[in-house]
Every structure is written in C-alpha cells, then in structure tokens.
Amino acid sequence: MEFILVTPQAQPHVALIQLNRPKELNALNLQLMAELRDALKELDENDEVRAIIITGNERAFAAGADIKQMAGKTAIDMLNVDQFSTWDQIRKTKKPIIAAVSGFALGGGCELAMTCDMIVASETAQFGQPEIKIGVMPGAGGTQRLTKAIGKAKAMEMVLTGKFISADEAEKHGLINRVVPVELYLDGAFKLAADVAQMSPVAAKLAKESVNRSFETHLDEGLHFERKNFYLCFASEDQTEGMNAFVEKRKPEFKGR
Ligand code: CO8
Numbered sequence: 456m457e458f459i460l461v462t463p464q465a466q467p468h469v470a471l472i473q474l475n476r477p478k479e480l481n482a483l484n485l486q487l488m489a490e491l492r493d494a495l496k497e498l499d500e501n502d503e504v505r506a507i508i509i510t511g512n513e514r515a516f517a518a519g520a521d522i523k524q525m526a527g528k529t530a531i532d533m534l535n536v537d538q539f540s541t542w543d544q545i546r547k548t549k550k551p552i553i554a555a556v557s558g559f560a561l562g563g564g565c566e567l568a569m570t571c572d573m574i575v576a577s578e579t580a581q582f583g584q585p586e587i588k589i590g591v592m593p594g595a596g597g598t599q600r601l602t603k604a605i606g607k608a609k610a611m612e613m614v615l616t617g618k619f620i621s622a623d624e625a626e627k628h629g630l631i632n633r634v635v636p637v638e639l640y641l642d643g644a645f646k647l648a649a650d651v652a653q654m655s656p657v658a659a660k661l662a663k664e665s666v667n668r669s670f671e672t673h674l675d676e677g678l679h680f681e682r683k684n685f686y687l688c689f690a691s692e693d694q695t696e697g698m699n700a701f702v703e704k705r706k707p708e709f710k711g712r
Pocket of ligand 1: 478479480482483488518519520521522523538559561562563564585586589592593594595
C-alpha cells in the first residue's frame with residue numbers, strides 16, 4: 456500500500472486505516488481509493504476485527520478528490536474510469552466504520568467521512584463541499600448524505616457556496632457524533648470503536664445494515680427489513696450468550712458466531 460497505512464489490531468478488535476498523502480492533504484487519487492477499498496474488504500473478512508477507524512492526520516482528513524488527477528479529464532474519461540464502483544464497494548463494508556476527522560474534510564473527503572457510520576471530529580475540523588468553486592459539484596454522495604444529515608437549507612448553502620462549517624456547527628446540525636480537543640480526536644474514535652467492539656459482531660453488522668436501509672426505503676419496507684435481521688440475530692450464539700449473561704448477571708463474551 457502506497458497511500459494508506461493499515462493496522463489490523465491497533466487496539467483489541469479495532470483496526471486503523473490512516474490516509475497517508477500528507478503533502479497533498481490526503482487528496483483522494485484513484486490509487487488511494489483502490490487501496491482503501493481493498494483494505495476494507497480484507498478487514499471485513501478478518502474475524503478478529505469488529506470495528507474500523509479511518510483517519511487522516513491533524514491537518515487534513517482529506518481535502519477532496521485529487522483535482523490534479525481530474526483536471527484534464529473528459530466526461531467519457533470519467534465514465535470509463537468508473538471510480539464510483541470503488542466507492543460503492545466501500546459503502547458495502549459490513550463492519551462499523553468510524554471516521555476520526557481533524558482539519559480539512561472537503562469534497563470527496565467530506566463524502567468519505569459521511570460514507571463512514573459515525574464521525575468523531577477534532578475541534579479544528581472543517582467540513583465542506585467546495586466543488587462548486589472549481590466548476591463542478593459533489594459526486595460521491597455529498598448532495599444526498601449531507602442533505603439527509605443536516606437538512607436541505609444548510610446542505611444547499613454548503614453545496615451552492617462552497618462554505619465550510621466548523622466541527623461545532625457540524626455537531627449542532629447532526630453531521631457528526633462529537634467534537635473533542637484536537638489532541639484527543641483519535642482517542643475519541645478509539646473509545647467509540649471499543650464500545651462497538653464489545654458488542655456482538657453479528658448483531659452489529661445486522662444493525663448497521665438495518666439503519667442504512669432506512670436511507671433507501673420507505674417505513675413499511677424498512678420495518679420489514681429490520682424484523683428479518685432481528686429474527687436472524689436469534690440464529691447466533693451471541694444472542695444466546697448475551698441473554699444468558701444478562702440473566703446470570705455477568706458480562707457477555709461475544710464470539711461473532
Ligand atoms: N487535490 C489535489 N491536490 C490538493 C487538493 C486536492 N483536492 N487539496 C490540496 N491539494 C494540494 C495542494 O495543491 C498543495 O500542493 P502543492 O504544495 O504541490 O501546491 C498541497 O495540497 C497543500 O495545499 P494548499 O497549499 O492549498 O494548502 P492551504 O492550507 O493553503 O489550503 C485547502 C488548504 C483550503 C484545503 C486548499 O488546498 C483547497 O482548497 N483544496 C481543494 C479543496 C477542494 O476543492 N476539494 C474538492 C475537490 S473535488 C472533489 O472532491 C469531488 C468529489 C467527487 C468525486 C469523488 C471521486 C473520488
């Protein structure tokens with residue numbers, strides 16, 4: 456891997472992926488995105504991993520898709536490269552993913568953070584969809600996920616003016632889970648990941664899938680989907696262990712089976 460660093464057991468059951476193009480503010484070129492896709496697939500298949508953190512560095516989570524790589528492209532070049540199939544595969548990761556964001560999360564960087572399941576941000580984080588300033592618009596889910604997260608008025612303003620919002624504003628509008636001091640943003644993500652990693656990995660996958668389904672369907676269909684996944688939990692040893700542990704007043708030991 457040239458542009459990301461992967462630590463499968465950064466903490467027990469928690470993997471860490473660090474975007475690693477610091478000089479380019481972690482601009483998301485095609486190779487970085489392919490590496491990220493491959494790493495997530497591997498971690499998704501690794502039974503020891505129960506939660507995944509994606510981070511950048513203190514200055515930037517990611518300042519967007521690589522503008523230099525895109526500048527000379529035609530519509531047909533973009534169509535043929537089909538970079539969104541990479542994004543689609545990332546979105547299909549079954550295990551919970553937490554974005555640990557400090558500094559810039561712009562354009563594709565903001566979209567990548569929103570593709571994750573939760574976001575912990577440093578007080579220095581800035582979120583934005585500034586594509587309009589370079590004559591384009593969000594292309595990796597920004598118009599959809601941002602609008603669902605913060606509502607039409609604020610999303611329109613960000614997408615049409617390219618203005619950034621601070622971590623505090625992002626928290627106020629429900630885009631992110633929490634804001635922490637800059638030196639603690641990775642710790643904050645690890646704490647959240649550790650909380651998730653203590654739970655049944657089977658139930659966590661099914662629950663993530665069900666919450667995400669609420670974005671894609673109407674209530675009746677969503678409830679039906681939830682119910683099927685709820686029943687499926689009862690096929691797991693973790694359900695027996697979790698409920699027995701409650702009855703026996705002890706801590707459950709989940710095995711992901
Ligand atoms: N692409 C390529 N290089 C970048 C990018 C980027 N998105 N952002 C920063 N860089 C590079 C700069 O060119 C510079 O390189 P060099 O030293 O060689 O000149 C280096 O990173 C440092 O950047 P700056 O000197 O500009 O640092 P500043 O602190 O002055 O400014 C900013 C920081 C405000 C973040 C500024 O760099 C900036 O505005 N960057 C571009 C932000 C942007 O427009 N992002 C959206 C890109 S388009 C997009 O994301 C579309 C997504 C949809 C499709 C997704 C498919 C993958």
